[in-house]
Amino acid sequence: MEPFEINILGCGSALPTTRHNPSTQVVRIGNRQFMIDCGEGTQLQLRKSHLHFSFIDHVFISHLHGDHCFGLIGMVSSFGLLGRKTPLHIYAPAPLEEIMQPQLDFFCKELAYKVVFHTIHPDRNCIIYEDKTITVETLPQNHRIPCCGFLFKEKPKLRHLRGDVIEFYKIPHYMRKAIKEGADYITPEGETIPNSRLTSNADPSRSYAYCSDTLPCPHNIPLIEGCDLLYHEATFAEDMKERAAQTHHSTARQAAEFAREAKAKRLIIGHFSSRYTDEAPLLDEAAAIFPDTRLAGEGKCFSIG
């Protein structure tokens, strides 16, 4: 299976600390790299990682708070200095384009590639990106301003041919795609060979859900049910539940309850408030409800495999 991994470049909240950068992640699927959010310092974090600048063609911005998008202009500018030619697609709520265009016009006059803005509507669940193998859809969140999460889903995959059986029946090449898609095979003698004899199960279609910044959103549960990996913000511990509600954030306990209800296979928590110099209590709080919880951390890579 091709790699499907989540690289954390930043998992702090609004105020950066010496421990955490603001929110940025890169989802690597095969050799495509999708960025989620782009906090200040993202280009520096990218430099420190094993990720290739030039493979990032799509950036998804969850909402327009500065800690989720102040890194865009520097990254766009540096991509230009590095000789980028291919367009960079930025998916974000309005009015990001309106705010960024004057900066691009002034600071990035000589850009040899296009920055293409795609306006997303955070209040709706819809597919905003699609290619041969994956879709990305919005997950409406409940934050102080319009905000959405993102669900990365592999499309159903082709079944695996059983080499020996294919060989035995001398099945011509042109028929193999149909068989991978589930067709039976009829021999020249008219005998039907059922697909189950010709193929083994396709690899599972993997999925990753990113939910930040938000109060827990039960309406998203049917959308992400059974996802392989869920990143959910846990800005506060449960003793700060009121503050979390006021600021439209979640507690570690709420994140874990959400993961359990959504039957996620694994949970990463992040977007830690700058007040925590040690996130172990957040982890303990979540793991008590959802054992397979991990703390996000700059430089950490979570593989779905």
Place this chain on the structure above:
Amino acid sequence: MEPFEINILGCGSALPTTRHNPSTQVVRIGNRQFMIDCGEGTQLQLRKSHLHFSFIDHVFISHLHGDHCFGLIGMVSSFGLLGRKTPLHIYAPAPLEEIMQPQLDFFCKELAYKVVFHTIHPDRNCIIYEDKTITVETLPQNHRIPCCGFLFKEKPKLRHLRGDVIEFYKIPHYMRKAIKEGADYITPEGETIPNSRLTSNADPSRSYAYCSDTLPCPHNIPLIEGCDLLYHEATFAEDMKERAAQTHHSTARQAAEFAREAKAKRLIIGHFSSRYTDEAPLLDEAAAIFPDTRLAGEGKCFSIG
């Protein structure tokens, strides 16, 4: 003497690397902190330093290339989250205000302090800031876009009273300021006591010159002559002299020659091109001409005193 120190938060050039952040410095004089340039990630670098966010009231931007100002919006925003109330003064070439205002209006709606823009004219040498003890003046540079350096100069200081002599003549308090300023003392008997008997020399007035990004600018020599500390960019080594000329930058050798001609007491070189993974050759090149040269580096602090 009160502290007068230069704190380097970033000394790389346009492309950030794992070794260097883009240009930012904080000049601390007493308990005032003046920022020069504000590259992306400045607020993160501030966090790592011993500097106090709340003591920074004045930011001087040399020119409007992104690596010298992309950190402003994040810093302004975080100052707000940290409860700042006092105005922040930004001195920069036009049209920074025009570019930043839409960002401030959108991202920093709830700012409880004022951001005051002061337009500077990089092509002229003039005083742009003055308080009781120092002046800051522009040093016109030669870069691809309008750009200036900054000269921080202490005003002449008062002479020190010789306690025993003052005591001996029983000089009343109200006369002491004039004596510190150089006046003689005439005793009730009409005898003139020359100032040189009453006082010892004032502390020297210290100065710091920041020159980046620029080709060497001989026209600034009379302005900074004899300065205690000179920061001069040295983006390239001498073997890249042509590239330096094309991009309107300096080589380490040129920086050192400039320091020698300006009779600077000490030299710091910085704004290193991302191509150098080791700046020792730049240091060697400069030190061969101007021995008291040091390499800038994130976290380094250079004291004048």
